[in-house]
Amino acid sequence: MTGRHAPETLIARYADGSLPDADAWSLEKHLESCASCAGRVSGAVRATAAGAVLADVRDAVLAAATPAPAEAPPPRTPRLLWAAAPAVRGAWLPAVLLVALGAVLLAHVAGFSGARSLLLAIAPVVPVAGVALSYGRHADPLHELAASTPSAGLRLVLTRTAVVLAVSLPLLTLAGLVLPPPGGPGAAAWLLPGLTLTLAALALGGWLGLRTATAVTGGGWLCAVLAPALATPDGAVARHLSDQLSAYVGGAATQGGWAAAAALCAVLLAARRTAYDRLERF
Structure with a gap:
C-alpha cells in the first residue's frame, strides 16, 4: 500500500x-480502520463473478428471514465466557488446586516445616504455566476461528491471562495463609514476582512464541530458587529454601524491584503488541 489508502492494483488482486x-492479511488489517478502502474493496469484489454469487446468496438469506420484534441486544457475557473458557478448563485448574492442597497437606499432615517456602517457590510459575496452557491450538479447539476475529491477538491473550490470575492468585495466597510461617517471606510475597514473570512471558512471547517464553521465564525462576536449595550439602532444604526466598522476594527494596520490573515488562508488551496479531494464526 502507498500513502494512506490501498492502490487499485492491490485491491484488484x-x-x-x-x-x-x-499482503492480503496486511490489507485486511488496514480495512479495519479505513472505511474508504473497505468500500472500494467491497465494490471490487462485487464486480467479480464471485460477487454475483454472493449477492444471490445474500438476497436468498434476506428473503428467508422473517421480521422479528425489537429485542434487547444480546448480553456480552457469552462472548466473554467463550474468550476466557480455555483458561479455566483442562489440566491447569486441577494443577492449581493440587499445588495449594499439596502444600497444606505437607505442612499439616506430613509435618514439613518448609511447606510455605516450597509453595512460595512454585506459586510464581503457576500463572505463567496457566497462560501457556490457555492460548494456542493445543488449548482451544476453536483457536483458528478465534485467531481470525477482531478480538484476537493481544486482547485475547490478556483476557485469558486475567482469568488465570484471578483464579490462581487468591487460591495460592489463601493456601499460604493457612500454612505455618517458617520465619521467611509472608504468604503474599510471591504476588509481585508472579505478576512480573507472567508479564515477562507475555513480552517475550512476541519474539519467542508464548510456550517457549513461558518455559524460559518459569524454568529460569525455578532453577534460580530451587536448585541452590536442593544442592545444599547439609540437607537442610527447608532452611536454605527460606533463605533463597528471603533474598528473592523478601523486603521492601526487593518488592520495589519486582514492581519496577513488572512496569518495564508491561511497557515492552505494549510496544510489541502488534506481534500478537499473527501469533499462532497460521
Missing part, C-alpha cells in the same frame, strides 16, 4: 484472489 496471503 485481492478481489480476484491472486494477492499473496501476507
Whole structure:
C-alpha cells in the first residue's frame, strides 16, 4: 500500500484472489480502520463473478428471514465466557488446586516445616504455566476461528491471562495463609514476582512464541530458587529454601524491584503488541 489508502492494483488482486496471503492479511488489517478502502474493496469484489454469487446468496438469506420484534441486544457475557473458557478448563485448574492442597497437606499432615517456602517457590510459575496452557491450538479447539476475529491477538491473550490470575492468585495466597510461617517471606510475597514473570512471558512471547517464553521465564525462576536449595550439602532444604526466598522476594527494596520490573515488562508488551496479531494464526 502507498500513502494512506490501498492502490487499485492491490485491491484488484485481492478481489480476484491472486494477492499473496501476507499482503492480503496486511490489507485486511488496514480495512479495519479505513472505511474508504473497505468500500472500494467491497465494490471490487462485487464486480467479480464471485460477487454475483454472493449477492444471490445474500438476497436468498434476506428473503428467508422473517421480521422479528425489537429485542434487547444480546448480553456480552457469552462472548466473554467463550474468550476466557480455555483458561479455566483442562489440566491447569486441577494443577492449581493440587499445588495449594499439596502444600497444606505437607505442612499439616506430613509435618514439613518448609511447606510455605516450597509453595512460595512454585506459586510464581503457576500463572505463567496457566497462560501457556490457555492460548494456542493445543488449548482451544476453536483457536483458528478465534485467531481470525477482531478480538484476537493481544486482547485475547490478556483476557485469558486475567482469568488465570484471578483464579490462581487468591487460591495460592489463601493456601499460604493457612500454612505455618517458617520465619521467611509472608504468604503474599510471591504476588509481585508472579505478576512480573507472567508479564515477562507475555513480552517475550512476541519474539519467542508464548510456550517457549513461558518455559524460559518459569524454568529460569525455578532453577534460580530451587536448585541452590536442593544442592545444599547439609540437607537442610527447608532452611536454605527460606533463605533463597528471603533474598528473592523478601523486603521492601526487593518488592520495589519486582514492581519496577513488572512496569518495564508491561511497557515492552505494549510496544510489541502488534506481534500478537499473527501469533499462532497460521
